[in-house]
Amino acid sequence: MKHRCAAIFGYNEYSKQIFQQIKESYKNVGLFVISDTEFLSAKNDGINVEKFDLSDDWSAIEARFDMSSLIVFCALNDDAENVFLTISLRATFEKLFIIALAQDSESMMKMKSAGADKVIPILQIAANVIADILGKPIMTQVLHDVLYEDSPLTIMEMEIKENSPLNGLYLHDVHFKRDFDLILLAIVDQEMGTTFSFASKGQNHHIDEGDILVFMGYKDKLHRLKEWNEGVRG
Amino acid sequence: MLNRWVVNFAFFLHTYHPYQRTKFFFYNLLENQHYRYKKYFDLFMMGLIFLSVYILIRSVKHEIPHEWLLFNNFVISFIFLSEYLLRFWVHSNNSKVIIDQYEHDLFLHRPFSFWEAMKTIFHQKMEYILSVTAIIDLLAIMPFFHEFRLLRIFILFRVLKLFRYAKSMRRLISILASKKFEIITLVAFTMIMIMVSSVLIYIMEANDPTSRINTLFDAIYWSVVTIFTVGYGDFVPVTHGGRMVAMMIIISGIAVISFSTSIVVSAFTEKLDEIKEEKLIDGVNVLKRMYIICGYSPLVHEVIRKLHKRHLSILILEKDPKKVLQARKEGLLALANDPASLHTYTLLKINFEHQVEAVILLHESDVANIYAGLTLRELTKKIPLYSILHHPENRKKFSLAGIDHIVNTHELVGRMSRIIAHQPVAFEVIHALRSEQTSTIVDEIILDAMVSDRFYRLLDDPLFYQRFSVLGIFSTSRQKFHFNPNHEFKIQPGDVAIVIANRNLIDEFRTKLHRRG
Secondary structure, eight states: OOOOEEEEEOOSHHHHHHHHHHTTTOSEEEEEESSHHHHHHHHHTTOOEEEOOSSSOOHHHHHHSOGGGEEEEEOOSSHHHHHHHHHHHHHHOTTOEEEEEESSHHHHHHHHHHTOSEEEEHHHHHHHHHHHHHHOHHHHHHHHHHHHSOOSEEEEEEEOOTTOTTTTOBGGGOOIIIIISEEEEEEEOGGGOSOEEETTTOTTOBOOTTOEEEEEEEHHHHHHHHHHHTTSOO | OHHHHHHHHHHHHHHOHHHHHHHHHHHHHHHOTTOTTHHHHHHHHHHHHHHHHHHHHHHHHSOOOHHHHHIIIIIIHHHHHHHHHHHHHHTSOHHHHHHHHHHHHHHTTOOOOHHHHHHHHHHHHHHHHTSHHHHHHHHHHGGGSTTSGGGGGGGHHHHHTHHHHOHHHHHHHHHHHTTHHHHHHHHHHHHHHHHHHHHHHHHHHTTOTTOSOOSHHHHHHHHHHHHTTOOOSSSOOOSHHHHHHHHHHHHHHHHHHHHHHHHHHHHHHHHHHHHHHHHHHHHHHTOSSEEEEESOSHHHHHHHHHHGGGTOEEEEEOSOHHHHHHHHHTTOEEEOOOTTOHHHHHHHTOOHHHHEEEEEEOOSSHHHHHHHHHHHHHHOSSSOEEEEESSGGGHHHHHHTTOSEEEEHHHHHHHHHHHHHHOHHHHHHHHHHHHTOSSEEEEEEEOOGGGHHHHHHHHHSTTTTTTSEEEEEEETTTTEEEESOOTTOOOOTTOEEEEEEEHHHHHHHHHHHHOOO
């Protein structure tokens, strides 16, 4: 795993859930709060938190974490403060991986402009789920199981290495469905920037080093493909 | 003996289903505004009224065929008479009055008071007979006795009957009725003015040989024409005294006109919101399939944006009028009614089974959502209830309240954070597919055994090959998802394919799949 430690800013229902979900995956997880109320609330819940302010003094964070392997979750209650926190972190740490929560699509754009690598638009996601449960209940259940439950099916993103057998091939040359029992969902072309295109649209895509391919399939088969891509298997 | 017979007969009628059914049918047809066939009945009656007035107007200068007159005098009048008698019948329930009186007397160990019951029945029936609409109805039947030529003028009461059938006219009356006191004051003031000025002008002008106002009727006619600012000029005062009276009544006339205009305008202004609300409720009643959303918050806005693609109507119920106003400004159908109150659904007369696809509880508090959920479950067990959950510890309470699907954004965000931290690109892909931001979407296609062969054949079609991804088929009978199925997989009726492709390609696939031949 690229990131070994995580810092969560804010103490609310969202940050509590983030903490619960990621605490097993990281060696070092820290919760940072801005106000005394949040500090006391976390203490009452028996969770250790540290205080921080929105000044540019990040020495406490730098002292606690190895910044090169840190992932940050900006989950403050107030969107304006969250944007400010994101932009402050980005101004100081250029390479830091920042995930920010945004209440609506307007804040989402601001978070992106402020330098967040990924933004979770809360309202949009909740609305998508509600509308999907109403209109496409089976699809919603299947994707939910694949993404969040301990299902044999999962998704995987895979970066094409220099020595990968896929490097230099066209998408239509490889039959992932037939040969690997996997479905290629999308591809991120390094030459085209960070935006992705769906596999169903670009079969003439030339696979190059640095491209990221997103698959869905059974864990063992995904693992086999990963090994093959890395040149472990023939 | 008579008392016993009356009570037995009342019990018989009360429990005799064909009688009760017939009465209920006529009650709906005549009085229930929400009965689906009432509007046809009203249109039929309005047609008869117009026909009857047309015959009267035509008869003034033309010879009317005998059959027309027969139709007007007998058929239409007979229909009106029947309607009057049916309204008289359904206005009150005599058998219930007798039974209530009997049970009341029985409870108090008294002999059945026949005359007390008759008195109640008489009062209830008189209440109908003396109502303005019933009097108009009765007078509209009068032309039946067409031998009395003068009574033919009563046909105009048929025009007044229109008030009964046209909803906008009923609304106009109810609006004006809210200003009863002001209207009575205005009428009294006008009548006094007319009376005083008529007497004065008569005294001033009647003995003057040059004046045309010679009788009291001339004086009253002149006063009415002047006070309402018409002033034909066929009668004019010639004496100084008469002209003084004219000046006085002209000034009063302006007051009368402005006062009456202001009464009507203020009545409409005050009732405007009520009228708009009524119109909205009427609009809800005619909706065929809809989603009901309880509560209005920024989340509702997002959900509606997504749901609009399903081309179903959406009704928002929110008790805070400010939020309702905000929703209406956004062009949404919102009513300022408490979704947790049974009264709301009685008022709106929503037919859950036929009108409602699902109810979504999106209040910003769990308490409000559970309360609304329990109210809805009291009304119907069949409608699916969806709710947002704000505090995970309340999940069990939501299930107990009968809410079928619960969405907890905090939990969702927590789980997403895990995925996004490990596989950010994969997360983006799934999010883009689900939010339908691009032309490529993930969708469901319902299958049956009939289309099984065609389904696999179409997948090999050059149009769809490699452009149409089947993630898998969900078997509804086995409740199992079969990932990446091969052509040997047997499709069962009701199975659902989950596909990823361009939305137009998915539509094309669906069309080709279900095309005959």
